[in-house]
Amino acid sequence: MAEIIVMKAVNAENELYAAQVKEALDKRGILLINLLSSPGSGKTSLLEATLKEWGGKYRCAAIEGDLFTDEDARRLEKFGIQVVQLNTQGSCHLTANMIVKALEKLDLKDLEFLFVENVGNLVCPASFNLGEHKRVTLLSVTEGKDKIKKYPKAFYTADLLVLSKIDLLPMTDINLEDLKQDFFRVNPQAGFLSLSVKTGQGLSQWLEKLENWRRET
Ligand code: MG
Numbered sequence: 417m418a419e420i421i422v423m424k425a426v427n428a429e430n431e432l433y434a435a436q437v438k439e440a441l442d443k444r445g446i447l448l449i450n451l452l453s454s455p456g457s458g459k460t461s462l463l464e465a466t467l468k469e470w471g472g473k474y475r476c477a478a479i480e481g482d483l484f485t486d487e488d489a490r491r492l493e494k495f496g497i498q499v500v501q502l503n504t505q506g507s508c509h510l511t512a513n514m515i516v517k518a519l520e521k522l523d524l525k526d527l528e529f530l531f532v533e534n535v536g537n538l539v540c541p542a543s544f545n546l547g548e549h550k551r552v553t554l555l556s557v558t559e560g561k562d563k564i565k566k567y568p569k570a571f572y573t574a575d576l577l578v579l580s581k582i583d584l585l586p587m588t589d590i591n592l593e594d595l596k597q598d599f600f601r602v603n604p605q606a607g608f609l610s611l612s613v614k615t616g617q618g619l620s621q622w623l624e625k626l627e628n629w630r631r632e633t
């Protein structure tokens with residue numbers, strides 16, 4: 417019982433910051449995408465592929481959530497975009513308060529897309545609204561077929577599921593249709609995309625999705 421009360425209080429505070437983030441970005445027409453997944457599902461690789469494909473077509477920035485390192489931030493800085501590194505010092509998720517602080521470090525003028533790479537973890541990042549317009553959960557085919565059932569919140573709160581490393585599908589025991597069914601059972605409204613940044617399969621659909629979202633908001 418006590419635990420539930422604490423969680424509620426934390427979430428209520430988080431929601432206030434999330435609203436603050438959303439308001440600041442809406443005012444400037446910036447689309448915020450929150451990327452969620454386990455470690456190693458390809459969040460940074462997907463962002464690299466996105467920035468490479470666009471080649472400066474849109475003004476993008478990224479907020480990188482990591483426990484300690486800044487390696488992913490460095491990977492994205494190579495594309496000439498603004499990157500803020502958030503080191504959580506061991507905390508396993510980002511909160512909206514951290515995003516408020518990161519926004520202070522960014523020049524928001526003329527920005528079109530702001531990507532947040534959450535800490536790699538399928539559990540608690542799902543419980544923290546960062547003020548995002550869209551939440552994208554990545555799942556790589558190498559993670560096995562049980563993740564949607566085991567960590568439902570990361571999947572039912574997503575606007576889009578990106579099934580990554582689809583080129584490796586033949587090496588796994590995943591049945592694509594079964595996996596889709598598992599997903600749509602917990603989240604019938606969301607989108608589903610499979611892609612591989614290695615072969616480029618599905619990338620154009622991903623980019624199209626981002627552009628459509630931007631047009632909608
Ligand atoms: Mg990463």
Ligand code: ZN
Binds near residue numbers: 508540
């Ligand atoms: Zn956490």
